[in-house]
Amino acid sequence: MDRLLKASVIENRQLINNHYLLTLQPLKKIRKPGPGRFFMLTVDDGLDPLLKRPFSIHRWTGGNFQILYRVAGKGTHLLSKKKQGDTIEAIGPLGNGFNVGKTQNNIILVAGGIGIAPVFALAETISKRKPLLFYGTRTKKEALCIDNLKSLGIKPVMSTDDGTLGTKGNIINVMKKHLTRSTLSTDCVIYACGPGPMLRSLSEFTKKHGLKAYAALEQNMACGLGTCLGCVVNTVNGYKRVCKEGPVFPIDEIIW
Ligand SMILES: Cc1cc2nc3c(=O)[nH]c(=O)nc-3n(C[C@H](O)[C@H](O)[C@H](O)COP(=O)(O)OP(=O)(O)OC[C@H]3O[C@@H](n4cnc5c(N)ncnc54)[C@H](O)[C@@H]3O)c2cc1C
Ligand code: FES
CATH class of the missing domain: 3.40.50.80 (Nucleotide-binding domain of ferredoxin-NADP reductase (FNR) module)
Structure with missing residues (x-):
């Protein structure tokens, strides 16, 4: 699957009590995803939770992408424990994203x-x-x-x-x-x-x-x-x- 990739954790910074900013460096080149598109991220290497969790692209900074997230349950709690140098499996970018007409103002x-x-x-x-x-x-x-x-x-x-x-x-x-x-x-x-x-x-x-x-x-x-x-x-x-x-x-x- 060409949208499957691994990404290295550059930073996983706590902003306030249960909100974090995760910066990931994809280990293969990907094109900048448009706003509103998302990635499915593995939150832990174990079997629980088994399923990846969806997160929107928040920022794109020189080939790295950022996820801004709130700890909601087990998966996001495990994600908040990721440290610099850890590897995360991701699928994406997925979904349609926001489509704003080129001439749309207001x-x-x-x-x-x-x-x-x-x-x-x-x-x-x-x-x-x-x-x-x-x-x-x-x-x-x-x-x-x-x-x-x-x-x-x-x-x-x-x-x-x-x-x-x-x-x-x-x-x-x-x-x-x-x-x-x-x-x-x-x-x-x-x-x-x-x-x-x-x-x-x-x-x-x-x-x-x-x-x-x-x-x-x-x-x-x-x-x-x-x-x-x-x-x-x-x-x-x-x-x-x-x-x-x-x-x-x-x-x-x-x-x-
Ligand atoms: C396309 C998409 C983009 C998203 N982008 C972001 C993002 O940028 N930042 C961010 O913090 N979160 C985002 N979410 C929500 C995020 O995916 C969930 O908070 C996360 O999957 C919860 O996983 P968990 O294991 O921590 O919680 P769980 O243990 O699975 O659930 C904990 C509680 O949160 C509720 N919950 C689970 N998933 C969602 C959800 N999708 N929406 C609302 N409530 C939910 C559950 O019903 C339960 O009450 C996005 C979801 C989607 C579908
Ligand atoms: S999450 Fe499986 S069809 Fe959308």
């Missing part, structure tokens, strides 16, 4: 929690088009990439659940207020990644205003290659595999 990005990982990758790719970014986290400490966003010239509109940064509350409500006040127009396109309830709420908003939006879904995955059907979502066009037809879908296609 771009809105929405990230919830660790959804900033692929949204940052997209922001970095299209930063010259000055996207407007809405970013919600549970608390100030979990607001990642702020300095890197600033160096791209992007100052996110923030919300936190506890009010420690930006507006207190959920980011979709903040976005609704912000957009009705200023830039809401039907030629804008929204790209989002975050928890299911955030995406569902975004979908209701975009439907109501006739806006075009795309969401990167983070479904549990087993094979990542389109064969096990473990990641299917129900859409208006029937069941679709998040790993193969996605992970990015038009938001109005998903039956939430």
Whole structure:
């Protein structure tokens, strides 16, 4: 399989309590993957867990790629123990990724929690088009990439659940207020990644205003290659595999 590769751990840095930035050097040459695409990574050399875990490409730095991840369970806990010089098996890049039209301006990005990982990758790719970014986290400490966003010239509109940064509350409500006040127009396109309830709420908003939006879904995955059907979502066009037809879908296609 030509997408199977080994990668050496350059760094696995803890950013805050349960969030890490993993830098990997592929041991064979691969082309820079587009934002929204992902890799399946082996989290341990043993048999438990047996299955690889999916992670979005976060950054590409001189032939190395970075994964920004949150420890959610056993697999990600084991991944957080990887040290410089360890080798990780990866399959990828996989999936369709975000597809932004070359002439598209008026771009809105929405990230919830660790959804900033692929949204940052997209922001970095299209930063010259000055996207407007809405970013919600549970608390100030979990607001990642702020300095890197600033160096791209992007100052996110923030919300936190506890009010420690930006507006207190959920980011979709903040976005609704912000957009009705200023830039809401039907030629804008929204790209989002975050928890299911955030995406569902975004979908209701975009439907109501006739806006075009795309969401990167983070479904549990087993094979990542389109064969096990473990990641299917129900859409208006029937069941679709998040790993193969996605992970990015038009938001109005998903039956939430
Ligand atoms: C295309 C894609 C890209 C992703 N990119 C990233 C990324 O860049 N950074 C990152 O931190 N995470 C990302 N995820 C989510 C990540 O794959 C899961 O958090 C991880 O697989 C959990 O493995 P685990 O063994 O630690 O947890 P498990 O023990 O498998 O699960 C622990 C808990 O997390 C829940 N969970 C498991 N998988 C997911 C999931 N995919 N989404 C939401 N909840 C889940 C389980 O239901 C359970 O409650 C992505 C997922 C997909 C499908
Ligand atoms: S994870 Fe197996 S089909 Fe998508």
